[in-house]
Amino acid sequence: MKGVLLVNLGSPKSTDPKDVKNYLGEFLMDERVIDLPYILRAILVKGIILNTRPKKSAEAYSKIWWEEGSPLIVLSERLQEKIDQFTSVPISLAMRYGEPSIANGLKELHNKGVNEVLLAPLYPQYAMATTETIIALAEEIRREHYPEMKFTVLPPFYNHPDYITVLARSIAEKLDNLDYEHLLFSYHGVPERHIRKSDITKSHCKLDGKCCQTPSKAHQFCYRHQCYEVTRLVGEKLNLKEGTFSTTFQSRLGFDPWLQPYTDRTIEKMAIEGTKKMAIVTPAFVSDCLETLEEIAMEGEEIFEENGGKEFTVIPCLNDREDWVKTLSRWIDEWAKQEVEAVN
Numbered sequence: 083m084k085g086v087l088l089v090n091l092g093s094p095k096s097t098d099p100k101d102v103k104n105y106l107g108e109f110l111m112d113e114r115v116i117d118l119p120y121i122l123r124a125i126l127v128k129g130i131i132l133n134t135r136p137k138k139s140a141e142a143y144s145k146i147w148w149e150e151g152s153p154l155i156v157l158s159e160r161l162q163e164k165i166d167q168f169t170s171v172p173i174s175l176a177m178r179y180g181e182p183s184i185a186n187g188l189k190e191l192h193n194k195g196v197n198e199v200l201l202a203p204l205y206p207q208y209a210m211a212t213t214e215t216i217i218a219l220a221e222e223i224r225r226e227h228y229p230e231m232k233f234t235v236l237p238p239f240y241n242h243p244d245y246i247t248v249l250a251r252s253i254a255e256k257l258d259n260l261d262y263e264h265l266l267f268s269y270h271g272v273p274e275r276h277i278r279k280s281d282i283t284k285s286h287c288k289l290d291g292k293c294c295q296t297p298s299k300a301h302q303f304c305y306r307h308q309c310y311e312v313t314r315l316v317g318e319k320l321n322l323k324e325g326t327f328s329t330t331f332q333s334r335l336g337f338d339p340w341l342q343p344y345t346d347r348t349i350e351k352m353a354i355e356g357t358k359k360m361a362i363v364t365p366a367f368v369s370d371c372l373e374t375l376e377e378i379a380m381e382g383e384e385i386f387e388e389n390g391g392k393e394f395t396v397i398p399c400l401n402d403r404e405d406w407v408k409t410l411s412r413w414i415d416e417w418a419k420q421e422v423e424a425v426n
């Protein structure tokens with residue numbers, strides 16, 4: 083029997099700094115997130131980051147937390163419940179870090195008699211720190227506990243016409259009656275090193291502004307290329323005029339170079355240079371979360387207004403909007419009707 087495991091990133095249990103510390107500990111000790119040798123990672127994470135960051139992060143989480151819990155988890159649960167109404171196969175939800183865990187999600191499906199799982203990372207673009215780490219952990223659990231289980235992985239859907247249609251529609255709904263000057267596509271950043279590590283050709287990604295526009299096998303795993311493609315495809319779909327939209331990367335951590343241009347510096351620069359009305363969309367996330375509700379909608383707006391900007395419009399993530407629920411449900415049903423194509 084077939085079943086689906088939707089997987090998102092995860093959140094702390096609560097906004098208590100202790101819970102935030104536990105969550106950040108699990109997240110940042112992942113070798114695909116902070117990709118240093120174990121000893122160096124432990125010194126950096128346990129010796130430095132976990133002594134300072136949890137308090138600051140807990141304050142940020144407190145600003146966006148809902149009565150029902152973490153927005154990312156609540157929105158993912160709503161998505162799961164709605165998809166469940168449209169599809170015929172069992173649907174479980176898991177988080178890569180924290181609860182509900184991938185181990186529990188697979189157990190839940192196994193207990194329902196599922197032996198063919200569509201593993202669906204809820205990320206439009208491939209990244210070592212997102213898609214890859216979900217597959218690695220799920221595979222580890224499968225090998226240990228359910229060796230008879232078959233996995234199929236939902237590929238990154240950054241350029242799927244159905245996804246682009248829904249994303250473009252969600253943007254148009256906000257912008258159609260809005261007099262804005264610039265639309266910023268802000269994606270979660272990753273260290274530049276992650277892009278080079280994921281380059282299967284070992285020579286394509288030069289991060290020089292041209293490689294991501296030059297066709298290459300490397301793009302199957304290139305987060306940067308896939309982000310720029312989302313911007314390009316949505317721009318085409320909405321007929322956006324050149325110069326009225328651009329791509330940036332947010333949420334950097336530490337001192338290594340991350341993907342540029344940085345969102346915060348771009349917002350500041352554009353406001354200083356005279357942009358008064360800016361809209362911003364965050365297509366690395368399908369669910370609103372700390373990075374959209376606090377970093378963009380609160381901090382981003384503050385930077386914009388402090389530097390002369392007047393109107394800052396944040397476009398919500400796809401969350402549980404109906405056309406997105408129906409799109410995911412259709413992809414699931416199409417897979418459920420196919421003969422199994424196992425990845426293991």
Ligand SMILES: C=CC1=C(C)c2cc3[nH]c(cc4nc(cc5[nH]c(cc1n2)c(C)c5CCC(=O)O)C(CCC(=O)O)=C4C)c(C)c3C=C
Nearest residue numbers: 091092093115116139154209211270272335366371372373
């Ligand atoms: C080295 C650190 C990090 C990498 C690499 C990274 C990649 C990455 N993350 C997301 C999505 C999300 N990240 C979120 C929060 C978050 N991310 C990092 C660090 C890295 N992320 C930290 C330390 C945090 C925690 C908050 C903080 O202290 O700032 C979230 C929000 C979670 C929530 O509970 O709301 C999401 C979602 C992607 C897509 C990505 C690579 C492409």
Ligand SMILES: [Fe+2]
Nearest residue numbers: 211270333373
């Ligand atoms: Fe992150």
Ligand SMILES: [Fe+2]
Nearest residue numbers: 287293294307
């Ligand atoms: Fe590239």
